[in-house]
Amino acid sequence: MDGAPLEAGQTSSMYSTMMRDSAMGLPWWSSTGIFLCTGLDRSSSSLFFPTVSCSISCSTPFSFSATTTRFTKGLAQPPTTRTAAGSPELSADCSHRNGLYIYVLASEFLPKEESIEQKRSQKLQSLRDVCEEHSIAMAGGGDELKLLGMWASPFALRAKLALSFKGLSYDYVEEDFKNKSDLLLSSNPVHKKVPVLIHNGKPICESQVIVQYIDEVFPDAGVTLLPADPHDRAVARFWAAYIDEKLFSAWILVFRSKTEEEKAEAVKQTFAVVEKLEGALSECSKGKPFFGGDTVGYVDVVLGGFVAWVHAIEEVFGLNQFDAAKTPLLAAWLERFDELDAVKEVMPDIGRLVELAKMRQAQAAAAAAAVAAAAAGEAN
Numbered sequence: 611m612d613g614a615p616l617e618a619g620q621t622s623s624m625y626s627t628m629m630r631d632s633a634m635g636l637p638w639w640s641s642t643g644i645f646l647c648t649g650l651d652r653s654s655s656s657l658f659f660p661t662v663s664c665s666i667s668c669s670t671p672f673s674f675s676a677t678t679t680r681f682t683k684g685l686a687q688p689p690t691t692r693t694a695a696g697s698p699e700l701s702a703d704c705s706h707r708n709g710l711y712i713y714v715l716a717s718e719f720l721p722k723e724e725s726i727e728q729k730r731s732q733k734l735q736s737l738r739d740v741c742e743e744h745s746i747a748m749a750g751g752g753d754e755l756k757l758l759g760m761w762a763s764p765f766a767l768r769a770k771l772a773l774s775f776k777g778l779s780y781d782y783v784e785e786d787f788k789n790k791s792d793l794l795l796s797s798n799p800v801h802k803k804v805p806v807l808i809h810n811g812k813p814i815c816e817s818q819v820i821v822q823y824i825d826e827v828f829p830d831a832g833v834t835l836l837p838a839d840p841h842d843r844a845v846a847r848f849w850a851a852y853i854d855e856k857l858f859s860a861w862i863l864v865f866r867s868k869t870e871e872e873k874a875e876a877v878k879q880t881f882a883v884v885e886k887l888e889g890a891l892s893e894c895s896k897g898k899p900f901f902g903g904d905t906v907g908y909v910d911v912v913l914g915g916f917v918a919w920v921h922a923i924e925e926v927f928g929l930n931q932f933d934a935a936k937t938p939l940l941a942a943w944l945e946r947f948d949e950l951d952a953v954k955e956v957m958p959d960i961g962r963l964v965e966l967a968k969m970r971q972a973q974a975a976a977a978a979a980a981v982a983a984a985a986a987g988e989a990n
């Protein structure tokens with residue numbers, strides 16, 4: 611590839627590493643599951659795969675993307691293939707919508723969901739190397755996004771959701787809280803917490819700040835999260851702050867409750883907050899499916915970060931917070947939100963969260979028992 615702009619309908623075979631799903635003996639395009647699509651494109655705005663609703667960020671002159679895409683239904687026939695320079699290697703279909711093209715140069719079936727993030731990072735790195743080698747300008751003048759997170763963190767999930775809804779590629783670094791990286795400690799010296807987004811070497815901390823930053827800096831990518839109207843924007847920020855202040859603290863009470871009375875009080879507080887959020891959804895959505903209206907917006911992302919834990923809490927504590935009988939709008943919202951491909955792509959495994967929650971509960975119970983035993987020993 612010589613770095614000259616690709617023409618519509620033309621692709622490069624540079625990264626044609628399509629693999630067969632050997633386990634099933636099927637060609638990749640007829641499989642179902644997660645695919646990693648990587649490529650360079652030349653477009654001027656976001657577009658969507660026709661078969662899946664996964665947005666990919668595109669900016670001029672070139673951007674690269676590595677996005678995971680869930681094919682819930684394998685394709686019935688191979689996608690159109692176009693090759694450059696008569697190469698026998700093929701590229702996946704070029705989606706074409708509204709006159710824009712995307713060149714997906716490689717689609718690789720990922721049989722193991724856990725490997726997605728590492729795989730995505732590796733592919734991005736190889737694309738970056740290729741861009742450097744061929745002097746190809748990268749999206750937004752070489753935007754480099756790195757996210758420091760932890761798989762179970764609802765706050766890190768917010769940042770992942772925002773990046774996913776925007777279709778932005780990023781490197782992901784999983785942090786170990788027992789041994790935080792120097793990068794985390796130097797990037798967020800005040801709180802030393804995740805998430806931290808590092809954009810072209812500059813760190814941005816606090817999940818809500820990160821989501822707003824992403825929306826501001828990449829206005830043309832994917833969906834717009836913050837409302838255009840200043841009053842609507844203020845209302846969205848108000849409810850986002852309410853979620854962190856009230857819902858999260860009610861959950862902490864649920865987790866820390868030691869007696870049935872304490873748990874009942876914590877559950878009561880949780881439902882009171884959720885009831886207010888039902889009103890918020892009605893106010894922000896104006897009768898549409900999401901807080902953001904027809905598409906997800908800022909409050910959807912902020913509350914969306916908590917969705918994995920809503921499911922885990924239901925399994926661990928038997929607490930169905932978004933109950934269709936009590937809060938029908940939120941119950942329907944949750945179902946809708948869970949079904950979005952951009953959400954599925956980044957959602958942690960609920961079973962793993964349940965295990966973590968049970969382990970933390972057992973640790974807290976053991977610590978409380980040790981304190982009680984020590985107090986009893988002192989009294990004797």
Ligand SMILES: N[C@@H](CCC(=O)N[C@@H](CS)C(=O)NCC(=O)O)C(=O)O
Nearest residue numbers: 763764765787803804805816817818
């Ligand atoms: N207000 C912060 C909260 C971030 C937060 O609490 N992160 C937790 C993970 S869920 C963390 O990094 N904990 C590490 C620690 O406390 O050492 C935000 O919205 O980003």
